[in-house]
Amino acid sequence: MTDSAIFETSKTKILVTGATGYIGGRIVPKLLDLGHPVRCLVRNPAKLDCRSWRNHPLLEVIEGNVRDQASITKAMAGCEIAYYLIHSMESAGGDYAKRDRELAEHFVRAAQACSLKQIIYLGGLGELGDGLSQHLSSRREVESILKSSSVPVTAFRAAVIIGAGSASFEILRYLVQRLPVMVTPKWVQTESQPIGVENVITYLTDCLKVPKSRGKTIDIGGADIVRYEELMRIMARELGLPKRWIIPVPVLTPRLSSLWIGLVTPVSSKIARPLAEGLRNRTVCRDNLARQLLPQEKLLTVTEAIQSALNHVDQGDIETNWSMAGKIPGDPDWAGGTVYQDERTTEIEADAETAYRVICTIGGNHGYWGSDYLWRFRGLIDQFIGGPGLRRGRRHPTHLRYGEAVDFWRVRKIIPMKQLTLYAEMWVPGDAELDFTIEPISESKCRVTQTARFRPRGLTGILYWYSVAPLHHFVFQAMLNGIRRESEENVQELQTQPQ
Numbered sequence: 001m002t003d004s005a006i007f008e009t010s011k012t013k014i015l016v017t018g019a020t021g022y023i024g025g026r027i028v029p030k031l032l033d034l035g036h037p038v039r040c041l042v043r044n045p046a047k048l049d050c051r052s053w054r055n056h057p058l059l060e061v062i063e064g065n066v067r068d069q070a071s072i073t074k075a076m077a078g079c080e081i082a083y084y085l086i087h088s089m090e091s092a093g094g095d096y097a098k099r100d101r102e103l104a105e106h107f108v109r110a111a112q113a114c115s116l117k118q119i120i121y122l123g124g125l126g127e128l129g130d131g132l133s134q135h136l137s138s139r140r141e142v143e144s145i146l147k148s149s150s151v152p153v154t155a156f157r158a159a160v161i162i163g164a165g166s167a168s169f170e171i172l173r174y175l176v177q178r179l180p181v182m183v184t185p186k187w188v189q190t191e192s193q194p195i196g197v198e199n200v201i202t203y204l205t206d207c208l209k210v211p212k213s214r215g216k217t218i219d220i221g222g223a224d225i226v227r228y229e230e231l232m233r234i235m236a237r238e239l240g241l242p243k244r245w246i247i248p249v250p251v252l253t254p255r256l257s258s259l260w261i262g263l264v265t266p267v268s269s270k271i272a273r274p275l276a277e278g279l280r281n282r283t284v285c286r287d288n289l290a291r292q293l294l295p296q297e298k299l300l301t302v303t304e305a306i307q308s309a310l311n312h313v314d315q316g317d318i319e320t321n322w323s324m325a326g327k328i329p330g331d332p333d334w335a336g337g338t339v340y341q342d343e344r345t346t347e348i349e350a351d352a353e354t355a356y357r358v359i360c361t362i363g364g365n366h367g368y369w370g371s372d373y374l375w376r377f378r379g380l381i382d383q384f385i386g387g388p389g390l391r392r393g394r395r396h397p398t399h400l401r402y403g404e405a406v407d408f409w410r411v412r413k414i415i416p417m418k419q420l421t422l423y424a425e426m427w428v429p430g431d432a433e434l435d436f437t438i439e440p441i442s443e444s445k446c447r448v449t450q451t452a453r454f455r456p457r458g459l460t461g462i463l464y465w466y467s468v469a470p471l472h473h474f475v476f477q478a479m480l481n482g483i484r485r486e487s488e489e490n491v492q493e494l495q496t497q498p499q
Helices: 024-033 069-076 093-113 134-146 167-178 197-209 228-238 254-264 269-278 289-293 302-314 352-359 372-384 458-496
Strands: 014-017 038-042 059-063 081-084 118-124 153-158 181-185 217-220 245-249 340-348 409-415 419-424 430-442 445-456
Touching: 014 024, 014 069, 024 038, 024 197, 038 069, 069 093, 081 093, 093 134, 118 134, 118 197, 134 153, 153 197, 167 228, 167 302, 197 217, 197 302, 217 289, 228 245, 228 302, 340 458, 352 430, 352 445, 352 458, 372 458, 409 430, 430 458, 445 458
Parallel strands: 014 038, 014 081, 038 059, 081 118, 118 153, 153 217, 181 245
Antiparallel strands: 340 445, 409 419, 419 430, 430 445
């Protein structure tokens, strides 16, 4: 097969790993729009069910895991190009570098066995040589492993990616919003070349039609080179905030910085630490290879990229979010062992669709229909002991997808008009979930059953349940009453609108 033939859009089948992640979730629809048959290898296919492109005729979703050599080899069979968009720095904790190394080795063996024509990888931009953070060193190591086979690799290296829902953007936005005075590490003086997520996706897909990009390492960045301090000031200006006072000090280590980021922003300290470590390194493009091989009509400035991201946030149009790639625990065996349960039911003078829409607004800025001070207090406790607390909020104010984070919950099950189940990722000594089921009674009436389940882990778990049980009457009953009240108010507002 000739070079030009493998880049024919209508014939090139592409494998995408990391399709449930921030970049992967944006690459897939772009490839489909370009006419590529796309195969996604995901651990949990249900996490893609609510994506607008899930039923595209050119899309194939395969359940599997890159950790399983047979699984990745089977998924890659028949594909000519593969995107490697996997990074495990949150799920693997301190061992993420070892885990990333193992995953890359499995991927390379599969690529060799399947005679892949090209691997496309997105890594981190940073100076070469000694002194790289563990985060950037791990990215370099993965890149080196991918290049160890005979399969050509197009390796992109990016610095801070600015886009609605990205971890870097969320850290920046929340720090600037919440802190008029910031005591920061001295690395805020380090130069970086941020890039808008739109430009990143364009680079990652344009390379498909440029054979000369194969075998190349390509630094990608936006139109500006700025210090992180200036990045914060630009964010404050675009948010319409007064001047932020930034005071660099030499004593803040990456660990202390990550703990502070975890306290102030929605991003956990596990993710924040490798990102904070990476910010110590100058992340600026070393050459103009990207512009020579893959020229773009418009590289966004920092201001333009921030404006675009904020517009998407304001409109509730966040395509992917940094928290989407979180692991979904398997359903606990609620039938086995001791399970405590708080079940409450109410009948609502509203149709099932209205009640479902109301239930799906849970959390975030909307809150929990009463006793919000107790939820905030519980969130602060959780955050203090290392949990997510309420800081993660939610991607969209009214729409939920399987696998999304909602404050300290994660959507474990969602059946439109029938059921929503949230799994607790807060610190609790056991397994906890909150379930809502909707049962139609008539066209204008339904029954909602709200169930909190808790399977304790040892004596600590049992003591925990009984210690919080007295609050359930206030918290859970207030929530159910609020769902009923808001659903019926929505129906009344609809009825009073002029026809």
